[in-house]
Amino acid sequence: MSADLPRVLVVEDEPAQREVLAYNLEAEGFHVLRAESGDEALMLVREDAPDVIVLDWMLPGVSGIEVCRRLKMRQETRAIPVIMLSARSEDTDKVRGLDTGADDYMGKPYSINELVARVRAQLRRTRPAAVGQRLEFDDITLDAETHRVTRDGKTLKLGPTEFRLLATFIEKPGRVWSREQLLDRVWGRDIYVDTRTVDVHIGRLRKALCLHGGEDPVRTVRGAGYALG
Structure with missing residues (x-):
């Protein structure tokens, strides 16, 4: 799995609909996880x-509404955007879904193109670098579309891993990332890399960011990990 690709979880118990959704999302450049319950x-x-969950309301066992409620109750998962899908098109059902914490709601049948657009809209909020946004932090600018980084107007040369590290940091300034979280996000969950490798690439990122002067913006949090700012 490429660590660059935004991850979308499709939760749909109907196999044909699940595969149509997954096929179209993968064609648009997403890494798709699948669940049928x-x-x-x-x-x-x-x-x-x-990064985003596309969740059917009517599921066997635990319903989509209950899944959404549990995710939004937990600190670790409440920020993950949930797009609820349902054949129930009454306004009261839509309100109930949104009240449970869903970030968006689409009635069935729906347009695949519109769903993909709504997934991208949620990603612009939560992982802007993954959809080609231009991000800034102090005097650092990262253009995800052109893979260009500048600091105080001067172009910096970053390797692909250092670029992904900076993109991860700059999306959520101040957030402390553990080495394990950075390995999952930057290298990918399916690749075995020693956690010390993270320290090596953080060192390279710091060197690149401070090449033309300026303070080191990457903060080491003892016993926890790293943060930007």
Whole structure:
């Protein structure tokens, strides 16, 4: 799995609909995780938190509404955007879904193109670098579309790993990332890399960011990890 690709979890018990959704999302450049029940969805989120969840309301066992409620109750998962899908098109159902914490709601049948657009809209909020946004922190600018980084107007040369590290940091300034979290986000969950490798690339990122002067913006948090600012 490419660590660059935004991860979308599709939770749909109808196999044909699940595969159509997954096929179209993968064609648009997303890495798709699949679940056919609420229990499987909750397990997948615990193991490998996605960037966006596309969640069917009517699921066997634990319903989509209940899955959403549990995710939004937990500190670790409440920020993951949830797009609820439902054949229930009454306004009261839509309100109930949104009240449970869903970030968006689409009635069935829906347009695949519109769903993909709504997934991208949620990503612009939570992982802007993953959809080509231009991000800034103090005097540092990262253009995700052109893969260009400048500091105080001067172009910096970053390797691909250092670029992904900076993109991760700059999306959430101040957030402390553990080495394990950075390995999952930057290298990918399926690749074995020693945690000390993170320290090596953080050192390279710091060197690149301070090449033309300026204070080191990457903060080491003892016993916890690293943060930007």
